[in-house]
Amino acid sequence: xxxxxxxxxxxxxxxxxxxxxxxxxxxxxxxxxxxxxxxxxxxxxxxxxxxxxxxxxxxxxxxxxxxxxxxxxxxxxxxxxxxxxxxxxxxxxxxxxxxxxxxxxxxxxxx
Amino acid sequence: xxxxxxxxxxxxxxxxxxxxxxxxxxxxxxxxxxxxxxxxxxxxxxxxxxxxxxxxxxxxxxxxxxxxxxxxxxxxxxxxxxxxxxxxxxxxxxxxxxxxxxxxxxxxxxx
Numbered sequence: 001x002x003x004x005x006x007x008x009x010x011x012x013x014x015x016x017x018x019x020x021x022x023x024x025x026x027x028x029x030x031x032x033x034x035x036x037x038x039x040x041x042x043x044x045x046x047x048x049x050x051x052x053x054x055x056x057x058x059x060x061x062x063x064x065x066x067x068x069x070x071x072x073x074x075x076x077x078x079x080x081x082x083x084x085x086x087x088x089x090x091x092x093x094x095x096x097x098x099x100x101x102x103x104x105x106x107x108x109x110x111x
Numbered sequence: 112x113x114x115x116x117x118x119x120x121x122x123x124x125x126x127x128x129x130x131x132x133x134x135x136x137x138x139x140x141x142x143x144x145x146x147x148x149x150x151x152x153x154x155x156x157x158x159x160x161x162x163x164x165x166x167x168x169x170x171x172x173x174x175x176x177x178x179x180x181x182x183x184x185x186x187x188x189x190x191x192x193x194x195x196x197x198x199x200x201x202x203x204x205x206x207x208x209x210x211x212x213x214x215x216x217x218x219x220x221x222x
Contacts, residue, residue, distance in 0.1 A: 098209035105205040
């Protein structure tokens with residue numbers, strides 16, 4: 001499942017852009033665990049993620065409120081994973097929190 | 112250049128998530144052209160893009176205002192490219208327009 005099934009706006013998006021360092025070192029398992037953990041948080045609406053072959057990736061997680069984002073940020077297991085990310089998994093990252101104002105989706109003739 | 116060098120918030124993000132259909136059919140050349148064209152638009156701040164091997168991708172374009180997003184949407188060459196996208200290049204897509212409220216970036220010890 002690639003696409004997040006989000007409700008009508010407004011809601012919030014956490015846009016995480018990152019460049020992976022070489023080697024896995026537990027990254028893939030933790031990333032999968034974080035998706036499961038986030039999905040169980042109150043206010044979680046969905047997540048979308050893509051990563052190039054050269055290690056550049058974008059993950060967008062959707063939440064219904066700023067409060068839900070704060071709860072996710074403060075979850076101890078997520079905080080520990082972020083620390084490992086800074087120390088081991090990413091060369092650089094950018095995190096942006098945004099309020100989704102409007103949205104539009106379409107299946108095409110190929111969909 | 113993967114990361115967009117955006118200013119301090121607030122600014123706006125156009126989050127485009129898409130699943131490509133099989134075959135190129137002019138997609139790669141047009142995608143590159145659209146990046147060049149967007150970069151020349153007033154109010155354009157940057158773009159980040161990643162796509163998985165299975166054809167799921169996320170592109171986030173940043174603009175300084177809603178007005179700049181409207182100008183980009185209304186550019187005739189961009190409108191023509193979107194039409195081809197619906198007809199030929201994408202199985203499904205989701206477009207979200209969001210206001211970036213806060214941002215944080217870091218080089219890590221690997222950066």
